[in-house]
Amino acid sequence: MPETNDQMGLTPSNPGGTPLINIPLPGGINIAEMIGRCRVQSYPTPTEIMMTPEPTHKPGVIKLTKEWKKEVWKEKKAGTAQEKFEALKTLLERIANEHYSKPVEVTYQPDLPSCCYNMASNRIAINSSLSIISAMHELAHHLFGPSEKKACRWSVHLFKKTFPRAYANLEWSGHCLVRRVESHT
Numbered sequence: 143m144p145e146t147n148d149q150m151g152l153t154p155s156n157p158g159g160t161p162l163i164n165i166p167l168p169g170g171i172n173i174a175e176m177i178g179r180c181r182v183q184s185y186p187t188p189t190e191i192m193m194t195p196e197p198t199h200k201p202g203v204i205k206l207t208k209e210w211k212k213e214v215w216k217e218k219k220a221g222t223a224q225e226k227f228e229a230l231k232t233l234l235e236r237i238a239n240e241h242y243s244k245p246v247e248v249t250y251q252p253d254l255p256s257c258c259y260n261m262a263s264n265r266i267a268i269n270s271s272l273s274i275i276s277a278m279h280e281l282a283h284h285l286f287g288p289s290e291k292k293a294c295r296w297s298v299h300l301f302k303k304t305f306p307r308a309y310a311n312l313e314w315s316g317h318c319l320v321r322r323v324e325s326h327t
C-alpha cells in the first residue's frame with residue numbers, strides 16, 4: 143500500500159495529502175518530528191486489529207468514556223471545532239490522569255495531516271478531523287508506547303465498546319475506519 147497522509151493516523155478525511163511537513167507552527171513544534179514516527183511505522187491489517195481475543199480495557203475507562211459520551215459529547219458534538227476539541231481533550235486527560243496517573247498535554251493543531259503523539263513532550267496533537275478514534279489512538283501511544291498494533295487495537299475496541307451504534311456504521315478503508323458512505327448515483 144502506498145504511503146500517503148491517509149495512512150498515517152486514522153484520519154482518512156484529509157484532502158489531497160498536501161505535504162504540510164515544512165509549515166512552521168507556533169511554539170516551536172516540529173511537524174516532521176511529530177509525524178516522523180507515524181510514517182515509519184507499518185500499520186496492522188483490519189484482521190489483526192479485530193483479531194480475538196479482544197484487548198481488555200480497564201472497567202473504569204469504559205465507564206468514564208460512556209459517561210463522557212452522555213454528559214459531554216452528546217452536547218458538544220454539534221458544537222464548534224473548539225468545543226469538540228475541548229471535549230476530546232477532557233476525555234483524554236481524564237483517562238490518562240484518573241486511570242493511569244500519566245498526565246498528557248492535548249493541543250489542537252487543525253492543519254496537521256493527522257493526529258499525532260510526541261513521546262518526548264508527552265503531547266497529543268488533535269487535527270481538524272476531531273475524530274474520537276484518532277484521539278483514542280494517540281492516547282494509546284501515550285499510555286502504551288509506539289506499537290501501532292497495540293494502539294489500533296486498544297482504540298478501535300474501546301470505541302466499539304462505548305459507541306456501538308456509531309461503530310456499526312463504520313467500514314474499513316485500508317487500516318482506517320471511516321463512516322460508511324451511501325452512494326447516490
Ligand SMILES: [Zn+2]
Pocket residue numbers: 151180279283290293
Ligand atoms: Zn499510531
